[in-house]
Amino acid sequence: MATVTLEKLVKRYGALEVVHGIDLEVANREFIALVGPSGCGKSTTLRMIAGLEPISGGNLKIGGRIVNDLPPRARNLAMVFQSYALYPHMTVRENMGFSLKIAGMKPEEISPRVEEAASTLDLTALLDRRPSQLSGGQRQRVAMGRAIVRDPEVFLFDEPLSNLDAKLRTQMRTEIKKLHAKVQSTVIYVTHDQVEAMTLADRIVIMRDGYIEQVGSPEEVFQRPNSKFVAGFIGSPPMNLKDAEIADGRIVFANGESLPLPKQFADRVSAGRKVTFGLRPDDLYPTGHGIHSGHETDVHTQDLRVSITEPLGNETLVFSEFGGHEWVGRMLNPRPLKMGEMLGFCFDLSQAHLFDRDSGKTLRG
Ligand SMILES: Nc1ncnc2c1ncn2[C@@H]1O[C@H](COP(=O)(O)OP(=O)(O)O)[C@@H](O)[C@H]1O
Ligand SMILES: [Mg+2]
Numbered sequence: 535m536a537t538v539t540l541e542k543l544v545k546r547y548g549a550l551e552v553v554h555g556i557d558l559e560v561a562n563r564e565f566i567a568l569v570g571p572s573g574c575g576k577s578t579t580l581r582m583i584a585g586l587e588p589i590s591g592g593n594l595k596i597g598g599r600i601v602n603d604l605p606p607r608a609r610n611l612a613m614v615f616q617s618y619a620l621y622p623h624m625t626v627r628e629n630m631g632f633s634l635k636i637a638g639m640k641p642e643e644i645s646p647r648v649e650e651a652a653s654t655l656d657l658t659a660l661l662d663r664r665p666s667q668l669s670g671g672q673r674q675r676v677a678m679g680r681a682i683v684r685d686p687e688v689f690l691f692d693e694p695l696s697n698l699d700a701k702l703r704t705q706m707r708t709e710i711k712k713l714h715a716k717v718q719s720t721v722i723y724v725t726h727d728q729v730e731a732m733t734l735a736d737r738i739v740i741m742r743d744g745y746i747e748q749v750g751s752p753e754e755v756f757q758r759p760n761s762k763f764v765a766g767f768i769g770s771p772p773m774n775l776k777d778a779e780i781a782d783g784r785i786v787f788a789n790g791e792s793l794p795l796p797k798q799f800a801d802r803v804s805a806g807r808k809v810t811f812g813l814r815p816d817d818l819y820p821t822g823h824g825i826h827s828g829h830e831t832d833v834h835t836q837d838l839r840v841s842i843t844e845p846l847g848n849e850t851l852v853f854s855e856f857g858g859h860e861w862v863g864r865m866l867n868p869r870p871l872k873m874g875e876m877l878g879f880c881f882d883l884s885q886a887h888l889f890d891r892d893s894g895k896t897l898r899g
Contacts, residue, residue, distance in 0.1 A: 536597055536610070536687030536720045537562050538583060544591030545578050545744075553578055554744045555592060565714050565721045567731035570741035570767070576724040579741070580690050583722060584613050596688065607637075611688035612681035616696045618673045620665040620680075626652075627661040630679045644683075651682040654716060655709075671702045675709070682717065691723040695730065707733055728768050732756070740764050762894040765812050765887055771851060773812045776859045777891055780807040785888075787811075787857025796883035797832050802897050803888065809897065812887030818863035820852065821878040825866065832884040843871045854879070 538560040545553035553575045560566050568576045581587040585606035593600050601609055620629050631644040652658045655675045665673055681689060695703045711734055714721055725731050731738045732752040740747045748760045759765035765773045778785045780803045784792040816825055838854040850868035854861055888897040
């Protein structure tokens with residue numbers, strides 16, 4: 535059973551604390567993504583789990599056992615880095631088998647393991663090549679193969695796809711997902727890319743400045759962000775987040791324009807409250823062109839002038855001004871739009887979010 539448990543885990547570099555006592559329970563065979571902006575402590579946390587960084591405080595348990603002081607080798611985990619760190623003078627076969635050789639395994643035991651991993655990763659035809667004769671995606675697969683042959687209970691990935699171009703990244707994402715289904719290990723996967731986190735993980739851990747902001751399934755963190763930070767970090771294009779003030783059942787923006795207070799917040803805020811109003815592009819759309827078109831329960835309609843459009847084929851992103859802010863909406867089944875044209879928009883207020891402006895915390899119940 536490879537559960538991974540972080541209990542008040544702290545990392546200090548000298549006097550500087552960069553991970554502030556975080557708690558996390560990773561279930562056996564769960565795929566967890568640690569996501570957050572650069573510098574928030576993702577790699578440091580992963581490296582403490584791997585045993586590559588000493589732990590400054592708290593406990594790390596693997597399979598229920600405290601492993602704070604165990605060396606990496608004794609933790610039964612394998613790590614895949616962003617830089618593939620392959621040995622250039624070795625073939626794919628030798629690269630993949632190297633850690634087993636170091637561990638003292640006999641060649642006749644190593645061979646079948648390497649061949650099985652190669653077949654899983656579609657590398658069989660490449661076993662006798664050197665890294666310089668491989669594409670970026672193939673090198674990344676070899677780096678994964680090197681981890682798989684060790685049959686670890688826990689896989690740790692640190693931004694493994696960051697060096698690949700967009701198309702290859704999408705392909706490799708699918709392969710990593712298939713791989714997880716096949717090997718059924720516990721995975722902790724670090725990325726700054728929320729799309730990667732959303733598409734891969736069972737649960738997402740959103741980190742910020744050395745703290746965990748929220749943990750939840752992709753659906754939970756998307757639909758019920760606990761803070762303005764999570765709301766703005768998850769989802770693409772990002773949620774419209776606009777500062778406003780509550781007055782008399784309305785949300786009033788800086789230029790005096792306003793929206794009705796969404797019904798779900800009617801009893802939760804009173805006049806004078808400074809808030810940030812949040813609405814996803816999916817919930818702001820030209821009338822008749824939204825996901826919930828015709829089924830809205832709390833909708834505000836408003837004519838707006840189209841400032842910019844970004845046609846994406848199946849949908850068009852539509853930018854316009856309201857309340858002294860720029861908003862982005864999503865038009866499904868798009869028709870061609872002209873810049874500057876007036877268009878009726880729906881604000882689906884049943885899907886709106888409200889955050890306290892100062893604390894950034896949700897005002898949802
Ligand atoms: N060896 C180090 N010495 C001092 N500070 C470090 C060291 N490694 C990382 N940090 C700091 O720790 C914080 C978290 O870094 P890191 O875990 O690499 O972030 P992330 O992987 O989320 O981008 C950053 O502020 C970084 O500057
Ligand atoms: Mg990092």
